[in-house]
Amino acid sequence: MKTIGIVDTTFARFDMGSAAVDEIKQHVSARIIRITVPGIKDLPVASKKLIDEQGCEIVMALGMPGAAQKDKMCAHEASTGIIQAQLMTNTHIIEVFVHEDEGKDEKELAFLMENRAREHALNVVDLLFKPEKLVKQAGTGQRQGFEDVGSLRG
Numbered sequence: 568m569k570t571i572g573i574v575d576t577t578f579a580r581f582d583m584g585s586a587a588v589d590e591i592k593q594h595v596s597a598r599i600i601r602i603t604v605p606g607i608k609d610l611p612v613a614s615k616k617l618i619d620e621q622g623c624e625i626v627m628a629l630g631m632p633g634a635a636q637k638d639k640m641c642a643h644e645a646s647t648g649i650i651q652a653q654l655m656t657n658t659h660i661i662e663v664f665v666h667e668d669e670g671k672d673e674k675e676l677a678f679l680m681e682n683r684a685r686e687h688a689l690n691v692v693d694l695l696f697k698p699e700k701l702v703k704q705a706g707t708g709q710r711q712g713f714e715d716v717g718s719l720r721g
């Protein structure tokens with residue numbers, strides 16, 4: 568059975584990890600290992616440990632960068648770490664960040680956090696089980712959370 572890692576944060580204002588786990592379970596049978604860390608800068612090592620020590624074949628790293636400038640800096644550092652962890656392990660770590668200022672209000676932010684987590688969970692399922700499905704979607708303007716924008720070729 569394939570193993571999927573889920574890492575999320577306590578800093579986030581919506582339980583993105585549960586949304587991702589629920590979505591995966593609705594589509595495939597896989598072993599899911601979930602951990603939660605304080606904030607986004609803790610995601611890279613947590614993801615790497617899931618791969619190196621727990622045998623995860625793909626990981627979702629979910630978090631919410633805050634709206635302040637220091638949070639945006641923190642998000643950039645976390646992203647860099649996540650990319651480094653992917654290269655060190657030769658394994659996909661799908662970064663699922665929703666910036667707190669992406670939603671115009673709390674309702675839209677919660678909607679976005681849930682939907683982006685769920686839609687990226689489907690990407691993870693496809694990457695692991697049916698990568699040819701993503702090839703069919705190449706260039707189609709997919710977006711996770713808000714509406715897809717579509718292909719320039721209609």
Ligand SMILES: Cc1nc2c(=O)[nH]c(=O)nc-2n(C[C@H](O)[C@H](O)[C@H](O)CO)c1C
Pocket residue numbers: 576578579605606607608609630631632633634637638639641642
């Ligand atoms: C400034 C800051 N901003 C965020 C953020 O926007 N989102 C988030 O999830 N975590 C933030 N953190 C916490 C760090 O990511 C981390 O948890 C601590 O520095 C402990 O390693 C910090 C320190």
